[in-house]
Amino acid sequence: MNKVIRFANQKDLKATMEFDLHKNEEVISNKIDMKEVIVAELDNKVVGCLKIEYIWTHIPFISYIVVRMDLEVLE
Template sequence: MSHDGMTVLARRRETVRRARVEELLIRFAEEEDEGSCALLDPQIPPYFLTRRIEQREVIVAELDGEVVACLRFEFLGARAPLISLLAVRPDLQGEGIGRHLIEFLEEYLRDLGYNALMCAAREGSPDFEGWLRRLGFQECGFLSGMHPDGSGEVFFRKSLE
């Protein structure tokens, strides 16, 4: 990984769903990625996505020239970066792309001096919660009533030290 946080070649010649992959590129989103990110994150208002991209708070995974995943994060106060979205194209889920996005973010945050990363999972998402635990996240809280159906969010924290 590069230390400038701009562009990273995460894997070379990796097999993804029986297709030969020349490069999986993990990088910060750019203005021209807005359409692809909006397809992966359809609930975000366009102006909000534009602002997040300008502030370097969106990371994408590019496979053979196509954006196939995105991670959006934000800063909650001075010491609490939070992953607010992780979306991988459905046919590529389970291939390690989300893990590469998180690893890129972790390195970037370490370079900025952060010592922890947070993420939230919708209540009743055992697969996602288990995946976060396998990546080293630990449950640290719960916020009830976050969604129209009354379900809440389970919060996780990972040390970056």
């Protein structure tokens, strides 16, 4: 199993939109360009997504972390 965590690029737009509740392509595309979206890959497939937002334009926080449901581990 090949695991990779990296910043998203425009090739990941479709995959990251599947994780986003609002599904606003323009907003997600812009966030990808601004390096505000991180993806988790498993065997070269996007299986998770993290989105960064900013409070008052300069305090970063994680607005969501989503992992494909069939890969979640609940204990």
